[in-house]
Amino acid sequence: xxxxxxxTRQKEVCKKPTSYVxxxxxxxxxxxxxxxxxxxxxxxxxxxxxxxxxNGNTINSSDRYYDQTFKLxxxxxxxxxxxxxxxxxxxxxxxxxxVKTSNGYDATATTQTFRKNESVPFKMEKNLWxxxxxxxxxxxxxxxxxDNNNKxxxxxxxxxxxxxxxxxxxxxxxxxxxxxxxxxxxxxxTRSSMTDNxxxxxxxxxxxxxxxxxxxxxxxxxVAEYKGxxxxxxxxIKGTFEYKCN
Numbered sequence: 541x542x543x544x545x546x547x548t549r550q551k552e553v554c555k556k557p558t559s560y561v562x563x564x565x566x567x568x569x570x571x572x573x574x575x576x577x578x579x580x581x582x583x584x585x586x587x588x589x590x591x592x593x594x595n596g597n598t599i600n601s602s603d604r605y606y607d608q609t610f611k612l613x614x615x616x617x618x619x620x621x622x623x624x625x626x627x628x629x630x631x632x633x634x635x636x637x638x639v640k641t642s643n644g645y646d647a648t649a650t651t652q653t654f655r656k657n658e659s660v661p662f663k664m665e666k667n668l669w670x671x672x673x674x675x676x677x678x679x680x681x682x683x684x685x686x687d688n689n690n691k692x693x694x695x696x697x698x699x700x701x702x703x704x705x706x707x708x709x710x711x712x713x714x715x716x717x718x719x720x721x722x723x724x725x726x727x728x729x730t731r732s733s734m735t736d737n738x739x740x741x742x743x744x745x746x747x748x749x750x751x752x753x754x755x756x757x758x759x760x761x762x763v764a765e766y767k768g769x770x771x772x773x774x775x776x777i778k779g780t781f782e783y784k785c786n
Contacts, residue, residue: 553754554783556710562779568711578710590714599717610717613638616676616724617645629656636669636722644673647722648686667693669722675702676726693738699731701749709757742767757781 556576560568571580577596581588591600599610604626611620621634631654636647647669652661668684677700683693706713706728716724732745743766750759759780766773 554785555708555754555756556783557757557781558784559782560711560779562777564777566779570711572710578714581711581714588714588718601714601717608718612724615673616678616726617647618720618722618724621720630654631656634720641670644671644678645723646670649722671723673723677702678721678723678725681722691737694734694736696732696734698725698729698733700725700727701730702727704728704749704751704755708755740769756783 556570556572556578558570560566560570567584569580569582570578571582573579573592575592577592578590580590586603586605588601588603590602592598593600597612597614599612601608601610606626607624609620609622610618613619617636617638618634619636619638621632623632625631632651633654634649634651636649639646639648649667649669651663651665651667653663654661666686668686668690670682670684671678672680677698679698681696681698683695685691685693704727706716706725709728712728713724728747728749730747732743732747734741734743736742743764745762745764748761748763749757752758759778762777762779764775764777766775
């Protein structure tokens with residue numbers, strides 16, 4: 541279960557957060573199954589229902605907009621993503637073919653989009669994701685358009701707190717899935733940098749966390765710097781987690 545007995549204080553300690561609210565007004569309510577895995581995530585406008593198959597290697601997420609199925613490899617790599625859009629019935633399938641390299645993976649991502657009840661895709665694209673992996677974490681990612689003369693579309697880099705396992709922080713883990721990251725890292729992110737060569741935009745982020753004696757996140761701060769052309773914009777989001785045992 542998500543709670544365990546603290547023998548020193550004779551009360552239950554909830555290891556998984558039950559709610560989150562931030563300074564932008566974003567609110568999450570989290571629920572868990574009997575295996576202490578995230579099973580429901582509610583916001584003000586949406587509800588995600590999450591189920592698991594194949595010992596957790598297949599994750600199904602359903603909300604008001606679409607149903608998604610993620611198939612994960614043994615090291616955290618995404619093998620396949622299928623998304624069904626509820627409003628139109630369109631289906632998007634992304635298949636990743638991985639080739640092991642000296643420092644990670646080269647993953648060829650083939651994306652096919654199907655209209656409702658059709659078996660032939662009306663749109664297809666192919667990209668190459670060059671990923672550097674260190675200690676189970678995605679440290680850099682370069683996106684290349686294989687349909688457009690191998691044009692480099694952008695690059696991302698990441699840093700982590702290697703003492704904090706991402707699996708202990710379900711909200712962050714789920715967000716990586718929903719954001720369709722091609723690799724789910726082992727640890728909690730502390731820095732990110734994204735350069736978009738198409739729009740000439742760069743976004744740098746720093747993530748800070750306040751932990752208690754049980755390694756639970758009490759508060760978090762995300763500081764981002766957005767650079768686009770001559771414009772630079774800074775933003776700070778502060779979040780608070782709450783833990784309640786039933």
